Amino acid sequence: MDFVNAIILLLNYIFVPALAYGSQLALGAIFVTLIYGILRFANFATGDMMSFGTMFVILFTFYFQSVGISFGVLPTALLAIPFGIIFMVGYMLIVDKLVFKYYRINKSPPVQLAMVSIGVMFVTQAVVRIIIGPSDRRFFDGEKFLIKAGEFKEMTGLNEGLAIKSTQVITIIVTLILVSTLFWFLNKTKTGKSMRAYSDNEDLALLSGIDPKKIVMITWVIAGILATIGGALYGLDKSFKPFTYFNNMLPIFAAAIVGGIGNPFGAFLGGYVIAFSEILLTYAYRKFFMYVLPESMEPDGLIQLLSTDYKFAVSFSILVIVLLYRPSGIFKGKVL
Amino acid sequence: MRKNLNVIAAYSIMMGLIILVGIFQSWNIALSIFNLCLISAVMTMGANIQWGYAGLINFGIMGFTALGGLAAVLISVDPVQEAWSAGGFNIILSLFLIIAMVLAVRYILKNYKKSKNRTYIVAAIIILGIVIIRFISEPGIEAIEGVNPAKTGFLGGLGLPIIFSWVVGAFFAGGLAFVIGKVALGLRADYLAIATLLISEIVIAIIKHEDWLTRGVKNVIGLKRPAPYEVNLQQTDWFISLVEKFNSSKLNLITDLTERQATLNQLVIEGSSVFVKLCYSGLFLIVVVILLILTQKALYSPWGRMMRAIRDNEEAANAMGKNVVKQHLLIFVLGSAIVGIAGAMLVTQDGLFTPGSYRPLRYTFLIWVMVIIGGSGNNFGAILGGFVVWFLWIEAAPIGLYLVNLTTAGLDDTHFLKVHLIESVPYFRFLMMGVGLLVIMRYRPKGILPEKIEIK
Numbered sequence: 001m002d003f004v005n006a007i008i009l010l011l012n013y014i015f016v017p018a019l020a021y022g023s024q025l026a027l028g029a030i031f032v033t034l035i036y037g038i039l040r041f042a043n044f045a046t047g048d049m050m051s052f053g054t055m056f057v058i059l060f061t062f063y064f065q066s067v068g069i070s071f072g073v074l075p076t077a078l079l080a081i082p083f084g085i086i087f088m089v090g091y092m093l094i095v096d097k098l099v100f101k102y103y104r105i106n107k108s109p110p111v112q113l114a115m116v117s118i119g120v121m122f123v124t125q126a127v128v129r130i131i132i133g134p135s136d137r138r139f140f141d142g143e144k145f146l147i148k149a150g151e152f153k154e155m156t157g158l159n160e161g162l163a164i165k166s167t168q169v170i171t172i173i174v175t176l177i178l179v180s181t182l183f184w185f186l187n188k189t190k191t192g193k194s195m196r197a198y199s200d201n202e203d204l205a206l207l208s209g210i211d212p213k214k215i216v217m218i219t220w221v222i223a224g225i226l227a228t229i230g231g232a233l234y235g236l237d238k239s240f241k242p243f244t245y246f247n248n249m250l251p252i253f254a255a256a257i258v259g260g261i262g263n264p265f266g267a268f269l270g271g272y273v274i275a276f277s278e279i280l281l282t283y284a285y286r287k288f289f290m291y292v293l294p295e296s297m298e299p300d301g302l303i304q305l306l307s308t309d310y311k312f313a314v315s316f317s318i319l320v321i322v323l324l325y326r327p328s329g330i331f332k333g334k335v336l
Numbered sequence: 337m338r339k340n341l342n343v344i345a346a347y348s349i350m351m352g353l354i355i356l357v358g359i360f361q362s363w364n365i366a367l368s369i370f371n372l373c374l375i376s377a378v379m380t381m382g383a384n385i386q387w388g389y390a391g392l393i394n395f396g397i398m399g400f401t402a403l404g405g406l407a408a409v410l411i412s413v414d415p416v417q418e419a420w421s422a423g424g425f426n427i428i429l430s431l432f433l434i435i436a437m438v439l440a441v442r443y444i445l446k447n448y449k450k451s452k453n454r455t456y457i458v459a460a461i462i463i464l465g466i467v468i469i470r471f472i473s474e475p476g477i478e479a480i481e482g483v484n485p486a487k488t489g490f491l492g493g494l495g496l497p498i499i500f501s502w503v504v505g506a507f508f509a510g511g512l513a514f515v516i517g518k519v520a521l522g523l524r525a526d527y528l529a530i531a532t533l534l535i536s537e538i539v540i541a542i543i544k545h546e547d548w549l550t551r552g553v554k555n556v557i558g559l560k561r562p563a564p565y566e567v568n569l570q571q572t573d574w575f576i577s578l579v580e581k582f583n584s585s586k587l588n589l590i591t592d593l594t595e596r597q598a599t600l601n602q603l604v605i606e607g608s609s610v611f612v613k614l615c616y617s618g619l620f621l622i623v624v625v626i627l628l629i630l631t632q633k634a635l636y637s638p639w640g641r642m643m644r645a646i647r648d649n650e651e652a653a654n655a656m657g658k659n660v661v662k663q664h665l666l667i668f669v670l671g672s673a674i675v676g677i678a679g680a681m682l683v684t685q686d687g688l689f690t691p692g693s694y695r696p697l698r699y700t701f702l703i704w705v706m707v708i709i710g711g712s713g714n715n716f717g718a719i720l721g722g723f724v725v726w727f728l729w730i731e732a733a734p735i736g737l738y739l740v741n742l743t744t745a746g747l748d749d750t751h752f753l754k755v756h757l758i759e760s761v762p763y764f765r766f767l768m769m770g771v772g773l774l775v776i777m778r779y780r781p782k783g784i785l786p787e788k789i790e791i792k
Binding site for chain 2: 041042044099102109110111112114115116118119120121122123124125126127129130133134246250253254257307309310312313316317319320323324327
């Protein structure tokens, strides 16, 4: 029985939250990786673009709530996401036309594009803060828990409860659907294949008659979908604050590089690698050992490898180690 | 003279703007803008050496700034004797253990050939070392943080004048840069950017959470000053008579004695803070001028030519027998050290150390905006960038407010759009920076004062 309790404990505090957080990171990481693979620059505006999309999702959610539209037990925000995506994609295409296109046509070095993306970051940040303000916003409604800790305890008669938030389940399901659609698109459709060809070798792709304008546009559309959904899911699960979104850029970058930048599948797994290592290394295992070990051997301390303050530092350290020993990432992205 | 006309013009305009702020807002604001402009200028010089001279991207400026600030704390704060006796021994022991661990790893890496066994042994040493160090340091840290936590709760510093920390800050930052450079400089440009950005976040995380060393988010306040205190100045005779002399025409107009005294007191209070700021300006100006002379000399020396050669064509420079790796490391350390000086200067000026305030937007990306807008590769340009961008950063709110009032003049004062816009005026600075950066990158990619290479 104690052993089952220990497993439930780990599921409740490590596995489920890490899976949800990892999914959110994975969406962002695929966004970074697509931009890097096809448009060939590190997009420092990632976090702010995500907050831009989320902002529109929130505004539409508030609008729907005010006119009385709801999605039953599911959060209204899910209805608002498509509208958010439309605005997001529109914004991205405008930014691309006004800013990035010039450098792409001139074949500027990637560093210059990265610098330009910092300009876009500043502008996006300003726009988000001017429209919705810098404060913390919650826009979740509907049923909060799928399984409540108390109910679970009653049901199974265990000491440990397992609480599963509906946002966590939504996050994981939406991510799986989205990512599998994306991989199907990239691997099976003609457009997807031409995108990968363009990413692998631009000149060859152009020679075989692939239209670069179309590829770039589709990339931005997919990026917009990923950014909006990733941002909205993160906001639903936690809360929306422009500053946190900016900071999330860092673990997202870490996930993309750990997985091998330019490789969407690597980025997808990288998100989970980062999320799990962050939570595994900063969790206090005391209770776990209390269940597993006999009473005489119970630990005194918290049995915590690193204090939770170093959560971000963990993922960055992993990234640095990966960069040093396997610069192309775990799953072989572009060789640096 | 003629060829430097644009430099002179740009700097005169900048000075004119600051003087205008002095006249229309107050000299206090003008001087605090000027001081921070000078500090920003030091930072941009550091970034410019790395980016402009050598083409290295360093997005870790925030980390080096914070290390400089840490130096200011560790140098100037008086040592906390109680804390040292409570946990000093454990901390010093751990320090020695860390050094021993690093030496052991180095020894193994040097003397044994690469093999699986070597990797395992190195990993074992590191893991074992960390466990032992945690075991030893934990009670020490707890004891130190337990000593009067509301006031101290940390080891304190050396109790030396804070000016020394400017040099020490440079060494701290340079030391960190050496380590980062050793491991990360082999990466391609944009990966180096990401790696340094993340490493600087790790540095901040450590500074924030190692309370025994830095007091963490509890902040260190009331640091020593290299300049006199306002309160003391207001009571010294020579200062009062100086203020009287400066304002004699204004004071002579007032005939009533008590009223004259009251005005004088007011002037002395204002004058004292202006005087203190002037002291700082003088100190900072000395640093900026010294650094400028050194960097200019370096830029036009054979070494500077070599750096530009490496920047423009690494392979060719390598083929000519220049050690690219070594030079990159050197310039990375030098540039970061200069940023470290700026970090120490910043904390000196504020008189407090707040680890929570180090954010990448303000201390990394804004500095980069300064370098790009000012003109990378040109020291005068980089300094000008520091001035222009910091000036706009501060004055963006008033300018934004003016613009909002102008564009919404037709609307009622309580109209929701106007109220909302006026509330969000502080964020116009982001917009201004972003648009400024984009416009400069597009239409004047070399910055306001572009790099000029003269071949004689």
